[in-house]
Amino acid sequence: MQAHELATPYPTVTLETPADEAARVLTEHRRPGLIVVDRRGQPLAVLGASQFLKLLVPGYVQDDPALARVLDEKFADQFCARLAEKSVKDLMPKEPAPLPVVNPDDTVLEVAAIMAARRSPLVAVVARDDDGPRLLGAISVAALLEHVLPPQVS
């Protein structure tokens, strides 16, 4: 079993994707994050869903969550207005979560070793051919474990 056989499609955005569109992609797929790729298709990082909260929750409430109790629900409208003005680039943290990249012919153990060493719940599988890098998909820890576990005896 090689990495390309375990890879499944994963939602991606670029740094230029509007933030409101990125939020849509995220919620449609109900993933904990999006893979950010450059214009050539090379994965750059994972954009965690929690980065969107920076736009949703005012800074003074982030510092003191107890203040949230006294705010009304207007923040939701403001959030959508703020989202429309931003792009993925604005949402990226200063130190983005790195996304390990594996080769399509890497073995399951190689993928597992890279996940363990980099403490990453996700790896990207990238093919490199004459046209440049191409994201084949991603492998989550859960998908990898499912492959390694013996068939359920019921």
Place this chain on the structure above:
Amino acid sequence: MQAHELATPYPTVTLETPADEAARVLTEHRRPGLIVVDRRGQPLAVLGASQFLKLLVPGYVQDDPALARVLDEKFADQFCARLAEKSVKDLMPKEPAPLPVVNPDDTVLEVAAIMAARRSPLVAVVARDDDGPRLLGAISVAALLEHVLPPQVS
């Protein structure tokens, strides 16, 4: 909209759950982690899927992932044998990822503020009544964003 309306069921285990059973729960639900609850039902922490990799990947390969290339696939059998001997307690990291807990009547903004302040992609919704704590479910960032975003105009 209150926390209990946003909460959805989330797979849980206890510290005593056998590790192989926990791995099954994780892969069946394809979640990035499991909520670990104590015997009373109070959430203790999140057990990330990557914690299982510690049993799958030998220590010397974790230190040098390049060694994975020279190993054969027998490790998978050994992994299952090791899993069968362990419990969730053995998989917990020294500093487990904390799981913020919110009250059923907390507002969406309160939940968002706690997620942002604690940098957690997940919160547990716990009711407290005469019978003790009761986990109503969990709220992910993606679910919260979906609620806050305006309906898609197509």
